[in-house]
Amino acid sequence: xxxxxxxxxxxxxxxxxxxxxxxxxxxxxxxxxxxxxxxxxxxxxxxxxxxxxxxxxxxxxxxxxxxxxxxxxxxxxxxxxxxxxxxxxxxxxxxxxxxxxxxxxxxxxxxxxxxxxxxxxxxxxxxxxxxxxxxxxxxxxxxxxxxxxxxxxxxxxxxxxxxxxxxxxxxxxxxxxxxxxxxxxxxxxxxxxxxxxxxxxxxxxxxxxxxxxxxxxxxxxxxxxxxxxxxxxxxxxxxxxxxxxxxxxxxxxxxxxxxxxxxxxxxxxxxxxxxxxxxxxxxxxxxxxxxxxxxxxxxxxxxxxxxxxxxxxxxxxxxxxxxxxxxxxxxxxxxxxxxxxxxxxxxxxxxxxxxxxxxxxxxxxxxxxxxxxxxxxxxxxxxxxxxxxxxxxxxxxxxxxxxxxxxxxxxxxxxxxxxxxxxxxxxxxxxxxxxxxxxxxxxxxxxxxxxxxxxxxxxxxxxxxxxxxxxxxxxxxxxxxxxxxxxxxxxxxxxxxxxxxxxxxxxxxxxxxxxx
Numbered sequence: 001x002x003x004x005x006x007x008x009x010x011x012x013x014x015x016x017x018x019x020x021x022x023x024x025x026x027x028x029x030x031x032x033x034x035x036x037x038x039x040x041x042x043x044x045x046x047x048x049x050x051x052x053x054x055x056x057x058x059x060x061x062x063x064x065x066x067x068x069x070x071x072x073x074x075x076x077x078x079x080x081x082x083x084x085x086x087x088x089x090x091x092x093x094x095x096x097x098x099x100x101x102x103x104x105x106x107x108x109x110x111x112x113x114x115x116x117x118x119x120x121x122x123x124x125x126x127x128x129x130x131x132x133x134x135x136x137x138x139x140x141x142x143x144x145x146x147x148x149x150x151x152x153x154x155x156x157x158x159x160x161x162x163x164x165x166x167x168x169x170x171x172x173x174x175x176x177x178x179x180x181x182x183x184x185x186x187x188x189x190x191x192x193x194x195x196x197x198x199x200x201x202x203x204x205x206x207x208x209x210x211x212x213x214x215x216x217x218x219x220x221x222x223x224x225x226x227x228x229x230x231x232x233x234x235x236x237x238x239x240x241x242x243x244x245x246x247x248x249x250x251x252x253x254x255x256x257x258x259x260x261x262x263x264x265x266x267x268x269x270x271x272x273x274x275x276x277x278x279x280x281x282x283x284x285x286x287x288x289x290x291x292x293x294x295x296x297x298x299x300x301x302x303x304x305x306x307x308x309x310x311x312x313x314x315x316x317x318x319x320x321x322x323x324x325x326x327x328x329x330x331x332x333x334x335x336x337x338x339x340x341x342x343x344x345x346x347x348x349x350x351x352x353x354x355x356x357x358x359x360x361x362x363x364x365x366x367x368x369x370x371x372x373x374x375x376x377x378x379x380x381x382x383x384x385x386x387x388x389x390x391x392x393x394x395x396x397x398x399x400x401x402x403x404x405x406x407x408x409x410x411x412x413x414x415x416x417x418x419x420x421x422x423x424x425x426x427x428x429x430x431x432x433x434x435x436x437x438x439x440x441x442x443x444x445x446x447x448x449x450x451x452x453x454x455x456x457x458x459x460x461x462x463x464x465x466x467x468x469x470x471x472x473x474x475x476x477x478x479x480x481x482x483x484x485x486x487x488x489x490x491x492x493x494x495x496x497x498x499x500x501x502x503x504x505x506x507x508x509x510x511x512x513x514x515x516x
Contacts, residue, residue: 010337022178025185039183040360053191061350072295074319076227081247086285088252094278098271103512113365121504122436130365133259136418141395144347154324187352197342222300243474250478254415259357298322359388412462416450438492446485
């Protein structure tokens with residue numbers, strides 16, 4: 001693959017534009033970015049439109065443009081689990097997130113770990129929540145870096161060799177610089193550009209590519225039946241139905257537990273903004289569904305994409321290269337530059353938010369709790385800025401250390417870990433019915449179960465095939481792990497009721513929740 005000048009030129013222009021916006025964001029709604037509230041949550045002053053763009057930029061990422069079509073290209077209809085997952089997530093979020101905003105606003109909490117500390121009075125449980133949030137964020141940032149890598153390869157940058165990592169490191173450094181300088185304001189403003197480019201690219205893809213491939217009828221006729229539909233259940237197997245259902249349910253339950261998702265929510269100026277956005281955000285699910293068809297289009301064009309032109313990309317990135325190859329094969333060079341910019345910027349924006357969220361967790365709930373109690377606001381902001389750089393570096397190492405077949409497996413691994421916070425956070429927003437030490441033991445069992453099953457699968461699949469009385473049932477590991485978590489938590493809560501002095505104190509009040 002050789003880079004074409006128009007594509008490279010437009011890519012660099014758009015990349016430079018978002019970089020300028022990222023640095024200029026320090027002057028938007030000017031306030032002291034030496035305070036963590038301003039740097040990490042934009043002062044909690046974002047209105048409906050900016051919150052909509054921010055959450056859209058937060059949740060619809062390289063996952064949308066690279067990971068989902070790649071899974072559909074490689075595994076078929078199973079990849080469409082992402083569509084019901086996003087549709088289910090927003091009603092669930094509507095039940096919990098206004099409450100979370102309300103109680104956090106009243107007590108000055110900046111992270112979900114702050115909420116857990118106030119709700120359960122347990123420093124150790126708070127540490128667990130913070131560490132889990134950071135750990136689950138790393139593979140999600142890694143997914144974004146995979147998206148950037150694929151884009152750079154499509155633009156003609158070398159895949160191998162001593163200089164092959166230089167473009168990715170450069171993009172990483174620019175992202176790190178404006179995140180350090182502007183905090184959450186940078187991705188909030190850049191997300192407007194990013195979402196506009198994504199909508200333009202998605203609409204162009206679903207119109208132009210089918211014309212080149214002979215229409216949607218020809219596309220669906222070219223897809224093997226085994227990939228067009230989920231396999232029918234056998235006499236002793238549920239087929240892929242249970243995998244599809246549990247992937248969708250598990251991902252929906254996990255989505256708004258991620259630190260970057262709650263950071264976007266807590267930056268809103270009031271609960272009404274959150275409720276309004278949970279109503280409007282399914283518009284992005286429509287675009288996700290359209291982009292999913294790119295996987296089928298790549299199957300229909302597989303003979304063209306198997307040419308020597310695209311062979312290096314597929315050999316190195318596998319199915320993750322399907323969408324860039326489609327773009328290169330069906331659009332003029334100038335539009336390829338726009339489309340690849342949409343993917344790259346769509347990876348940079350969430351990577352920035354994720355690193356900010358992870359840095360806030362470390363600063364508030366690890367550094368201030370265990371390393372420097374009573375740290376000033378200026379010290380907290382300074383530590384968070386430096387930690388945001390370290391988190392990005394950790395994600396980069398994650399990409400190099402674990403060679404997943406599909407990029408989406410990074411997100412699914414993060415989901416297995418982050419869903420273990422469901423009993424403490426989601427249930428805690430309605431009732432304080434679990435003992436903090438029981439929550440700790442439940443979390444430990446869930447994490448060991450989830451990570452252990454991924455290890456059994458050699459980290460190549462997030463679906464584990466259970467065998468029960470001769471029946472084979474494929475299930476998303478997150479559902480199995482959080483089921484163990486809830487069972488252990490409930491059992492030990494009953495056992496620890498005889499020791500009320502160990503239950504910790506709750507500094508929140510009932511009215512903190514009901515008014516939301």
